[in-house]
Amino acid sequence: MFGSIDPQLLLASLMVAATPIMLAAIGELVVERAGVLNLGVEGMMITGSVIGFIAAIKTGNPWVGFVAAAAGGAGLSLLFGILTQFLLSNQVATGLALTLFGLGLAALLGQDYLGVKAPVFPDWHIPLLGDIPILGPIVFQHDPMVYLGLAIVGGVWWFLKKSRAGLVLRAVGENHEAAHALGYNVIRVRMLAIMFGGACAGLGGAYLSIVRVPTYAAGLTAGMGWIALAIVVFAGWKPGRLLLGAYLFGGVTALQLNLQAASLSLLDVLTGIALVAAVVVIVVGLIQNRRFTAKMLWWAASLCIAAVFFSLYKWLGWVFNETLWLSSSPYIATIFVLVIMSSGGAPGSLGKIFHASR
Amino acid sequence: MIILEKRPQASQFWSYGAPIVAVFVTMIFGAVLFAALGKPPIEALSKIFWEPLFGEFNFFYLPQLLIKGAPLVAIALGLSLGFKAGIWNIGAEGQYIIGALCGAAVGLALYPMEARWLVLPAMLIAGAFGGFAWAMIPGILRVKFNTNEILVSLMLVYVAEQLLAAMALGAMKNPEGMGFPGSRNLSQYSSASSWIDQGHGMHWGVVIALIAVIFAYILFTRHILGFQIKLAGQAPRAAAFSGVSPARLVLFCLGTSGALAGIAGLTEVSGPAGVVSIDFNVGYGFTAIIVAFLGRLHPVGILMAGALMALTYIGGDVAQSSLGLPKAAIQVFQGTLLFSLLGIDVLTNYRVRMKRGAVA
Numbered sequence: 001m002f003g004s005i006d007p008q009l010l011l012a013s014l015m016v017a018a019t020p021i022m023l024a025a026i027g028e029l030v031v032e033r034a035g036v037l038n039l040g041v042e043g044m045m046i047t048g049s050v051i052g053f054i055a056a057i058k059t060g061n062p063w064v065g066f067v068a069a070a071a072g073g074a075g076l077s078l079l080f081g082i083l084t085q086f087l088l089s090n091q092v093a094t095g096l097a098l099t100l101f102g103l104g105l106a107a108l109l110g111q112d113y114l115g116v117k118a119p120v121f122p123d124w125h126i127p128l129l130g131d132i133p134i135l136g137p138i139v140f141q142h143d144p145m146v147y148l149g150l151a152i153v154g155g156v157w158w159f160l161k162k163s164r165a166g167l168v169l170r171a172v173g174e175n176h177e178a179a180h181a182l183g184y185n186v187i188r189v190r191m192l193a194i195m196f197g198g199a200c201a202g203l204g205g206a207y208l209s210i211v212r213v214p215t216y217a218a219g220l221t222a223g224m225g226w227i228a229l230a231i232v233v234f235a236g237w238k239p240g241r242l243l244l245g246a247y248l249f250g251g252v253t254a255l256q257l258n259l260q261a262a263s264l265s266l267l268d269v270l271t272g273i274a275l276v277a278a279v280v281v282i283v284v285g286l287i288q289n290r291r292f293t294a295k296m297l298w299w300a301a302s303l304c305i306a307a308v309f310f311s312l313y314k315w316l317g318w319v320f321n322e323t324l325w326l327s328s329s330p331y332i333a334t335i336f337v338l339v340i341m342s343s344g345g346a347p348g349s350l351g352k353i354f355h356a357s358r
Numbered sequence: 359m360i361i362l363e364k365r366p367q368a369s370q371f372w373s374y375g376a377p378i379v380a381v382f383v384t385m386i387f388g389a390v391l392f393a394a395l396g397k398p399p400i401e402a403l404s405k406i407f408w409e410p411l412f413g414e415f416n417f418f419y420l421p422q423l424l425i426k427g428a429p430l431v432a433i434a435l436g437l438s439l440g441f442k443a444g445i446w447n448i449g450a451e452g453q454y455i456i457g458a459l460c461g462a463a464v465g466l467a468l469y470p471m472e473a474r475w476l477v478l479p480a481m482l483i484a485g486a487f488g489g490f491a492w493a494m495i496p497g498i499l500r501v502k503f504n505t506n507e508i509l510v511s512l513m514l515v516y517v518a519e520q521l522l523a524a525m526a527l528g529a530m531k532n533p534e535g536m537g538f539p540g541s542r543n544l545s546q547y548s549s550a551s552s553w554i555d556q557g558h559g560m561h562w563g564v565v566i567a568l569i570a571v572i573f574a575y576i577l578f579t580r581h582i583l584g585f586q587i588k589l590a591g592q593a594p595r596a597a598a599f600s601g602v603s604p605a606r607l608v609l610f611c612l613g614t615s616g617a618l619a620g621i622a623g624l625t626e627v628s629g630p631a632g633v634v635s636i637d638f639n640v641g642y643g644f645t646a647i648i649v650a651f652l653g654r655l656h657p658v659g660i661l662m663a664g665a666l667m668a669l670t671y672i673g674g675d676v677a678q679s680s681l682g683l684p685k686a687a688i689q690v691f692q693g694t695l696l697f698s699l700l701g702i703d704v705l706t707n708y709r710v711r712m713k714r715g716a717v718a
Contacts, residue, residue: 039508079697088362088708089700092446092508096647097700101693107686223516230509324524331513335495338505355364355708 010258011138017257018250019149020045020204020212024228025235025242026153027200032232033160034193035173035349039095040080041201042225043102048073048202049209050110053118053216062121062210066145066203073202074195076102081194084353085187091351099225110216118214121145145207150243152200157239169193173347176354186354201225223331230334236345245337252333256326266322267314274307362708372706377652377659380699381666387698388691397681405680406673406688419672421559425630427668429454429622431661432567433646435574436615438655443590445611449496449511450619451643452518453489457620458627459518459525460488462634465550466530466542477549481624482562489620490613492518497612501605507612519639526636541634544627552629563625567664570618574657587611619643648696667692 024045031038051072056065080098083089121143124130129140160166171179172189180186208224209216227249235242259266278300285296313320385407389399410419433450440447447453461481468477496510530541545551554560578584590597590607598604622642631638649667653660674688 083697083701087701087704089703093651093696094700096448097693097696100644100648101690101697104686104689104691104693108684108690111684111686223513226509226512230506230513233506233509321524321528324520328517328520331516334513335499335505335510338509339499339503355362 008134008138010254012141013254013257014247014250015139015142015146016212016250017253018246019146020207021224021228021231021249022149022153022243022246023204023207024201024225025231025246026149026156026239027197027204028228029232029235029237029239029242030156030160030169030200031193031197032350033173033237033347034169034190035176035347035352035354036084036190036194037091037095037351038077038080038098038194038197039092039229040077040098040102041197041228042221042223043099043105044073044076044198044201045102045205045208045225045228046106046219046221047076047102047109048205049220050106050113050205050216052202052206053113053116053209054109056119056206056210057113057116060119062119065118065210066206069202069206070199071202073198073200073205075198076105077194077198077201078191080198081191085190085194088353088355091353103219107218110218113216114218116216118210118216121211121214143211145203145211148203149207153239153243160239170347173349176349176352180354180356186356190354201228204228227330227334230338233346234337234341236341237347248337249330249333252330256329260323260326265314266325267310267320271307271310271314274303274310278303278307361711361713362704363711365707365709368706372703373654376702376706377654377663377699380652380695380702383698383702384691384695387694391687391690392683395683395687397677397683402677402681402683405677405683406670409676410669410672413676419676421557422672423665423668424559424564425561425668426671427664428561428564428567429626429642430646430649430667431664432563432570432622433615433619433643434649434653434660434664435567435570435657436618437646437650438574438653438657438660439577439587439614440611441591441650442655443587443607443611444594445608446508447493447496447511447612447615448508448647449493449513449515449643450615450646451639451641452511452515453492453616453619454623454626454643455515455518455522455639456492456623457485457489457617458623458631458638459522459530459634460620461485461624462530462541462544462627465544465547465628469542469547469550472549474549478552478562478628481550481628482621485620485624486617487620489623490617492620493612493616494609497609500608500612507608511612515643522634522638523636526634526638530634532633539636543632545629545632550628552625561625561629563622563629566621566625571657571661574660578657583610645692648692651696652699 024041028038028041048069052065052069054065055068056062059065076098080094083094084091123141123143124147126140130136132140160170168179168184169189171182172184172186176186204224205221208220213220231242231245231249234245255269259269281296281299281303285293289296385403388406389403392402393399410416410423413419433454437447437450461484464484465477465481468480471477492514493511495514496505496507499505499510500507526541527539532538532540532542534542545553552561552563554562554565578588586597586602587607589600590602590604623639627634627638645667649660649663652666653663670688670692674683674685674691677683677688678685
């Protein structure tokens with residue numbers, strides 16, 4: 001059924017593909033929980049990818065690259081922070097400016113490095129765990145950044161849920177007037193959150209240029225920063241669901257690359273995915289509600305109709321540009337996810353300008 | 359201590375002054391940037407801002423001003439409608455591509471019919487419709503599912519770029535092109551060419567952009583819809599009470615900006631660009647965001663901002679060929695312009711006051 005795709009390899013590459021998105025998204029999650037909408041993720045990510053790459057080349061040490069990328073991302077986000085927090089500019093416009101500026105800056109810095117190869121960043125073979133059959137190669141034989149990404153997500157979860165500082169940050173995000181009245185320094189909290197977000201986006205970008213690709217190419221983030229923003233919405237601003245979202249997109253990206261290499265029809269895969277999703281909807285719905293609900297049956301039925309449509313389309317042999325659909329799939333999947341999961345739950349003060357008048 | 363005090367009303371002086379100051383601040387930043395790149399800063403600035411207008415070869419560069427400015431103005435005008443109402447269409451680049459593809463498809467399908475009165479208008483309608491339809495996707499999703507239009511419109515840019523590549527390499531490839539990617543040259547197909555006077559840089563895109571400026575001006579000063587757009591942006595609750603339908607506003611703003619971007623794309627592909635090729639789009643859709651803000655979301659302002667931004671493109675090319683200034687430096691320069699404008703804009707809405715430190 002899988003054709004020439006090795007499921008074990010696919011799952012292993014899923015973890016790698018998810019890491020840059022996860023890093024950028026977890027940073028933005030913290031920023032948004034503090035009530036700031038930074039649309040500059042793409043710009044910070046690509047700047048991080050260039051700065052990290054250059055630092056790694058110059059020193060021959062990928063770790064220096066990652067540190068430099070985090071510093072670069074944080075530095076760029078500082079610009080956004082000063083404009084939005086001290087000069088009270090519109091966050092949407094300033095975020096867009098940051099992306100445009102970052103794309104230009106990255107192109108400028110990286111022009112002499114096009115096509116250069118990054119120094120090797122070796123995988124860890126974790127003793128014992130890495131030797132577990134099947135699971136070992138999937139989960140425990142990656143480079144350290146994969147685990148650092150997971151650790152950051154775990155750390156953010158703990159910070160937001162369990163720590164006092166996290167509570168303050170959430171308060172600032174939910175209602176900045178009230179947090180200000182309680183004596184918390186709204187602007188300081190937000191500046192720190194913005195810089196954390198910038199550092200994470202920089203790391204994510206550097207992971208792309210140093211590990212994932214690993215050569216420098218122009219425009220190598222290709223919208224990944226924007227997908228990270230979408231994942232934060234998908235996750236409902238919760239770190240746990242963010243992990244799920246990042247792996248989902250890692251899965252789409254990994255599958256897309258594998259399908260381009262393998263000779264497996266995308267329409268067959270879509271038929272399969274729709275049928276599996278229909279079963280999942282029924283099973284999860286039954287577990288949650290203990291009975292069949294109208295909504296559940298409606299979703300399952302539409303998924304089955306979609307499956308029939310895909311297989312009919314293939315059977316009829318109509319025009320179908322496989323490459324086009326495959327390379328668009330991460331973006332189309334993002335739109336789908338946004339449509340299904342725009343459930344709300346955004347922090348109360350998200351994107352609003354805070355000006356302490358008293 | 360320096361504190362900011364909210365002005366009861368936005369300052370007239372700074373609302374006109376901020377863009378001008380921002381341009382000067384950016385020039386200073388640019389000079390530093392160019393010096394850091396090892397280029398003579400003053401000479402580079404004069405190559406960018408002086409040479410194309412008053413230099414020896416300005417007869418060549420001035421028409422370029424129209425060619426580069428028209429798509430920027432047309433797209434920025436459309437975007438300004440939405441930006442005023444808090445509806446963020448970030449995907450104009452995608453609508454521009456799809457407009458070009460739809461229009462070019464009609465033109466290529468009718469090739470070699472000789473009826474300019476039919477072919478070009480049909481292409482224009484198709485181009486406008488293409489951009490409109492592409493912008494309706496985020497519009498309808500926002501209205502029906504409350505989906506974030508920023509992210510959806512942006513995702514569609516990447517999809518449009520893939521579609522462009524597929525078309526340039528596949529369905530629209532020139533059958534007489536000896537296997538090279540890219541379509542037939544539409545600007546050489548007399549019934550489809552958008553040129554009016556190539557020597558002076560006049561094409562239908564320029565005409566339509568200017569007409570759009572007039573229409574936008576009337577919309578904002580004379581028409582209830584323009585008032586409703588402004589109201590929805592400044593006081594959403596008041597707008598809701600006075601019966602403004604948010605859904606209608608979203609669809610109108612996105613649809614209009616999509617159609618304008620589509621027309622800009624079509625007139626570009628059948629004129630200055632000529633062919634549907636992989637690298638047909640050069641980022642006008644994104645630069646237009648800067649134009650819209652620099653022009654204060656005002657039609658006349660956008661016209662001037664569009665001209666200035668077109669100048670930086672042309673001047674950038676001049677500086678690139680004569681001084682070897684990297685193309686990306688101009689991109690950084692344009693980004694800085696928006697940054698400094700947004701920063702200086704604080705003076706429009708707030709007053710800066712000095713306060714003695716001891717006051718609690």
